[in-house]
Amino acid sequence: MxxxxxxxxxxxxLRMTGPRRALVEALVERQxxxxxxxxxxxxxxxxxxxxxxxxxxxxxxxxxxRMSQVDGRxxxxxSHQGHHHHALCQRCGAVLDxxxxxxxxxxxxxxxxxxxxxxxxxxEVFVLCPACVAAADESPPAKQLA
Ligand SMILES: [Zn+2]
Ligand SMILES: [Zn+2]
Ligand SMILES: [Zn+2]
Numbered sequence: 001m002x003x004x005x006x007x008x009x010x011x012x013x014l015r016m017t018g019p020r021r022a023l024v025e026a027l028v029e030r031q032x033x034x035x036x037x038x039x040x041x042x043x044x045x046x047x048x049x050x051x052x053x054x055x056x057x058x059x060x061x062x063x064x065x066r067m068s069q070v071d072g073r074x075x076x077x078x079s080h081q082g083h084h085h086h087a088l089c090q091r092c093g094a095v096l097d098x099x100x101x102x103x104x105x106x107x108x109x110x111x112x113x114x115x116x117x118x119x120x121x122x123x124e125v126f127v128l129c130p131a132c133v134a135a136a137d138e139s140p141p142a143k144q145l146a
Pocket of ligand 1 (some may be wrong): 079139
């Protein structure tokens, strides 16, 4: 998996130095979404500036998705390519990819209403993932005060 990502970067003509390689390996291993800070902790030998620069590079080349948490802080995850959106579970942090965008009509309406040309969009949805919904259903109801 890490090799596939590294191959793609090579094909794009990006020089994969030791630190960059270590970062890519760390984030492929993670599988789940991560913050820049978490990535730094995973690869303590790599400097802060390199971490940020490499993340930007990976986002620009479409290999990593950048999304926002509910408080606006950036979160990243390995991309599965293609236009998609993210649903972020507010309980366990799982990220669900949504490939059905379905907001084209809304964008057309925005163009009609404003006369502006829409160039792109970003959409994040905050959810309880299926596992967390199930867990919430199973957990006993909150204790009632007598
Ligand atoms: Zn994604
Ligand atoms: Zn969840
Ligand atoms: Zn979309």
